[in-house]
Amino acid sequence: MHRDLALPVLGVLCLLAACSREQPPERVTATAAPDVEWRQHGLDNAETRHSPLAQIDTDNVTDLGLAWYFDYPTARGKEATPLIIDGTIYSTGSWSHVFAHDARTGALKWFYNPEVPRDWAVHLCCDVVNRGVAYQDGHLFFGTLDGRLVSLDADDGSLRWEIQTTDRDKPYSITGAPRVIGDKVIIGNGGAELGVRGYVSAYDVEDGSLHWRFYTVPGDPEKGFENAALEHAAETWGGGPWWEIGGGGTVWDSMAYDPALNLLYIGVGNGAPWNRQLRSPDGGDNLYLSSIVALNPDDGSYVWHYQTTPGDSWDYTATQHMILADLVIDGEERPVLMQAPKNGFFYVLDRRTGEFLTAEPYATVTWASHVDPETGRPVVVEGARYEAAPTGLQLPGPIGGHNWHPMSYHPEHGLVYIPRQDVGWVYAHDDAFEHRPGYWNTGTDSRPAALPDDPAIKDAVLKTVRGTIVAWDPVAMAPRWEVEHAGPWNGGMLSTGGNLLFQGNAEGELVAYRADTGEELWSFDAQTGIVAPPVTYRLDGEQYVAVVAGWGGSLPLVGGEALTAGPIANRSRLLVFKLGSATALPAAEARELVFDPPPQTADADTVAEGKALYLQYCVFCHGDGAVGGGVTPDLRALTPETHAQFQAIVRGGLHWEQGMVGFSDALEEEDVEAIRGYLVDRAHYTLASGDSERPVGAELD
Structure with a gap:
């Protein structure tokens, strides 16, 4: 459904090199057209994800067809932005695999497996x-x-060097793409939920030697601070000892770079644990959590920061996509940084100094009434910090009003396209919290956030779940139009000089819209949910559109019935399109889940204990209510063989090669039996309620 908000078009200028030097979109012959590549993660340093290519436009996009496709060898989430350089398309897949293809034909040139332990x-x-x-x-x-x-x-995929950037004794990870600035490659990491201390590092492009490292939160005060910025940050942490858990603040995704100012902008994530009452019991802003931080990329020194969510208690990261542009605001041209972080407000900052310019809600926001225009601080509503009681349904939840999925910025229309979502959450303090190294340490009680079985309450909650495209005017600070999706967790954005906007969605389609109005013009059935952002390039005079398809990520793992479009099968592919092509995908094989639970032998108290343990250890991969999202197995559909092997799987790690490790250090045999009793209960409830007739995705092979 399309909804036109009919706001006036305001002039917006983009004076960055990637925008200002492009000529108007041209219609060119094959012999006259130079190749146009996609050489950087966000297309340019400003991370605009807007291509001037216009051979594919609103008049002929209906002739767009599949040129070639490649089936990835793994059926897990795909989130990569491909790069296209010298006729080769480079993409990454699950388990950190890297693939190089001929960008014209799809022929595989090479494949690299870093052999990540499963x-x-x-x-x-x-x-x-x-x-x-x-x-x-x-x-x-x-x-x-x-x-x-x-x-x-890049030619043959041979290894040049590799360096361990993290302490392998701690639960760090890397899922984000690096950025290269001069002779340095910049990389962050993830793991705040599990209890680590965040940082970003710069390594030498030639030999991998470390140039510098910037920690985002202070460490143990008794050991001193790495720099004055962290000494100042420590003053904003109340009590502790936060450093025993790590503090969080991982830089797990977004970065941008302004070469004129020589500033690297990093987005900083949530605290460890989420709950400020536990990591900083005396309060405080807890710098530099949930902040945009500007660094000098030459030496990693601090320049400025702006904190979007002071004292974050809700997993409202500021790691979301940042875009640099020059806007005319109140008659003055300003170099700005724009971000729509998880907390639901769209921010415009002066990127020279970090000065707050403006912020307005782009999604449904209930945790704060507004952002104070004088201080730039959100005004938190009473009870939102769940210090005395659970919050009730609060928006956004930890999935965010916008997650990692990239936006794009169209300089001609003056619009930022946001993949917005509304997925609420009930936040509650965990009275029994104990730091468990290597496991989730949110400091929140997940039980109030679980969907209830009561149909009326459940339906009322699910009706609040939304997914939309918001065409946001960053000068007027309001949406110009919106497109409604069936549900949340839709893909990243690409805009082009052909007045087109491309996005994949959770329903399994790649769609092209008019960039100025949101009118749907073309779609392609990808047979799987698309969360990654499309890219476009031109070779031999022909424009291509490419996208990595494959359902996965956090919401498909944890969302359960919040995935209102229903579970989606993962059929991981690289899809490449051009005008006039008509390659067909093979017919999708339907694989239905079978619910055939054994008789229930656990009593009600055991089932309740199993639910609590499930929400503590299992929900993050297997979904709220044990409702699978199509990526990992739906545990309501356990086979008799799996029931018999349940102890060996959960405690012994029988399926470790699929990423399911053993939990013998955390769970006793009776705990595992209680979890199994809860799963049997969920399967019987599903059959009795008729929910088993909902469309389901493929099981994990």
Whole structure:
């Protein structure tokens, strides 16, 4: 459904090199058209993800067809932005695999497997994903799930060097794409939910030696601070000892770079634990959590910061996509940084100084009334910090009003396209919290957030769940139009000079819209949910559109019935399109889940204990209510064989090669039996309620 908000078009200027030097979109012959590549993660340093290519436009996009496709060898989430350089398309897949294809034909040139241990999946919050490679001078750079930074020869995929960027004794991970600035490759890491201390590092592009490292939160005060910025940050942490858990603040995704100012902008994540009452019991802003931080990329020194969510208690990270542009605000041209972080407000900052300019809600926000225009601080509503009682349904939840999925910025229309979502959460303090190294340490009680079985309450909650495209005017600070999706967790954005906007969605389609109005013009059935962002390039005078398809990520793992479009099968592919092509995908094989539970032998108290343990240890991969999202097995559909092997799987790690490690250090045999009793209960409830007739995705092979 399309909804036109009919706001006036305001002039917006983009004076960055990637925008200002492009000529107006041209219609060119094959012999006259130079190749146009996609050489950086966000297309340019400003991370605009807007291509001037216009051969494919609103008049002929209906002639767009599949040119070629490649089936990835793994069926887990795919989030990569491909790079297209010298006729080769480079992409990454699950388990940090790297692929090089002929960008014209799809022929596989080489494949690299960094051999990430499969049991490292227990250290990941959000699927075994990777968001792409970086490139410079014939060399590729990418991060691995187990914390390595790897450099390959782009021609043949041979290893140049690799360096361990993290302490392997701690649950760090890397899923984000590196950035290259001069002779340095910049990489962050993830793992705040499991209890680590965040940082970003710069390594030498030639040999992998460490140039500098910037920690985002202070460490143990008795050991001193690495720099004055962290000494100042420590003053904003009340009590402790936060450093025993780590503090959090991982830089797990977004970065941008302004070469004129020589500033690197990093987005900093949530605290460890989420709950400020536990990591900083005396309060405080807890710098530099949930902040945008500007660094000097030459030496990693602090320049400025802006904190979007002071004293974050809700997993409202500021790691979301940042875009640089020059906007005319109140008659003055300002170099700005724009971000739509998880907390639901769209921010515009002066990127020279970090000065707050404006912020307005782009999604449904209930935790704060507004952002104070004088201080730039959100005004938190009473009870939102769940210090005395659970919050009730609060928006956004930890999935965020916008997650990692990239936006794009169209300079001609003056619009930022946001993949917005509304997925609420009930936040509650965990009175029994104990730091468990290597496991989730949110400091929140997940039980109030679980969907109830009461149909009326459940339906009322699910009706609040939304997914939309918001075409946001960053000068007017309001949406110009919106497109409604069936549900949340839709893909990243690409806009082009042909007045087109491309996005994949959770329903399994790649769609092209008019960039100025949101009118749907074309779609393609990808047979799987698409969460990654499309890219476009031109070779031999022909424009192509490419996207990595494959359902996965955090919401498909944890969402359960919040995935209102229903579970989606994962059929992981690289899809490449051009005008006039008509390659067909093979017919999708339907695989139905079978619910055939054994008789229930556990009593009600045991089932309740099993539910509590499930929400503590299992929900993050197997879904709320044990409702699978199509990526990992739906545990309501356990076979008799799996029931018989349940202790060996859960405590012994029988399926460790699929990422399911053993939990013998955390769970006793009676705990595992209680969890199994809860799963049997969920299967019987599903059959009795008729929910088993909902469309289901493929089981994990």
